[in-house]
Amino acid sequence: MSITDMTSMAEAQSDLRSEINKRLERLILGVSDYCYQCAKCTSGCESHKLLELEPHQIVALLKRGLIDEMVNSEIIWTCMSCFKCKERCPQKVPPVDILFALKNLTVLTGKQVPGDYTQMLQSVMSIGYIQDRQTVPTRSGDTVKREDLGLPVLSGLQDPNGFQNIITASAVEKI
């Protein structure tokens, strides 16, 4: 079932719609209302062929205030964030940023975050980076660590506990 099929019985959520528009204005000065559905975004979308993302449909749904349908759909998690849609929009509407806002809203409403995002967040909170130093393979079949390569010691966080508290507070805050 496509995302458009789900909207035939849906009710508009104008409060959420203006919340998202307000967020977009604050962060990037983009407003979805200016979209005239030329679909230039979709024609260049990197996720369109492989995962059927249609950015112009996302903007159309936002204009109609059909937020729940998108927040409950897997489709918003298919964006590759290549920024072609934002770059090429003749009306300066940023579908990629609308998708970020919708994903944020999904997380905020307590829905399950797909894939490895939670793991990355946990790693950032504990060590400051999305992952710790990896042991990597070489072309000749050995493995090496950062320390073996003559690179300087990676200076991490100076106060990990303090960082964790401050970042945790930020992670649950609304725009």
Add this chain to the structure above:
Amino acid sequence: MKLALYPGCLMPTEQYAYEMSIRETLPLMGVEIVDLPGFSCCGEPLKSINQMLTLHMSARNLSIADREGIDLLVPCPMCHLALSEAKNILDGNGEMKKRINAKLREEGLEYIGKQRLFHIIDLVHDEIGLDTIRERVKKTLPDLNMAAHYGCHILRPSEMGRPVDSENPRKMEAILLSLGVRSEDYAEKLDCCGGPLLPNHPETSLAKTGQKLQAVSEQGFDGMVLACPWCQKMFDSKQTKAAESVGSRAHVPVLYLTQLMGLAFGIDDAKLGLNLNLSPVDDLGLKGEVE
């Protein structure tokens, strides 16, 4: 020229060859690299979870540079966009700057916004200059035609002041030419590596990588040159899997721009981490004595 190296996450924890080749080549072109304590993730990989968190994390890294009064070298395009976007928001929105600075104060930091940001490509092309590159070249590289791959976030969105033109980037090609390496245009040049989908759609992510590898291969390029740790992870480290996912067998040598520069400057390939590239870079015939 003195620059603090902002490492990001992927380069210092996995893509060691990028960091090695940066640390080897830049000092030869008059850039002194400074390492500052306290940097963390730029926040961009967590943007899908919470944009406010991304903004806060980018701002805290910028404020570390502010504290030292130094410009930043940001070799990862994703970090470069995150930090540029944070600067853009904070410099244009006084209310948001106050709010973020209240958070930063808890760590004894303050965002001022004086630092300039450089990626490798604009640093080499605009600041160091191609004349200096040509002077440093000590070794004639084999006659190669390499596909240039920039990485999405260094190209777009242009309103955030990207270091290269978003639809017709030429700077990497110009750098390559000054090393004696050709780089013809190809239709898929601006296409994504698929990397950002890795956390939640790994198969599709690899298919995207495989498609571009196939395109580069079919058009007869000798290999690919890039300047992004995420793209290198996809095109080099995951090349075999990526090719399998689109039913092909890729054989595309992939290396960092800074590795190729280092080789042309006569630096030993071990110091440039060339043994960490998993793609068949030996096929390029780059090793050997300086003439």
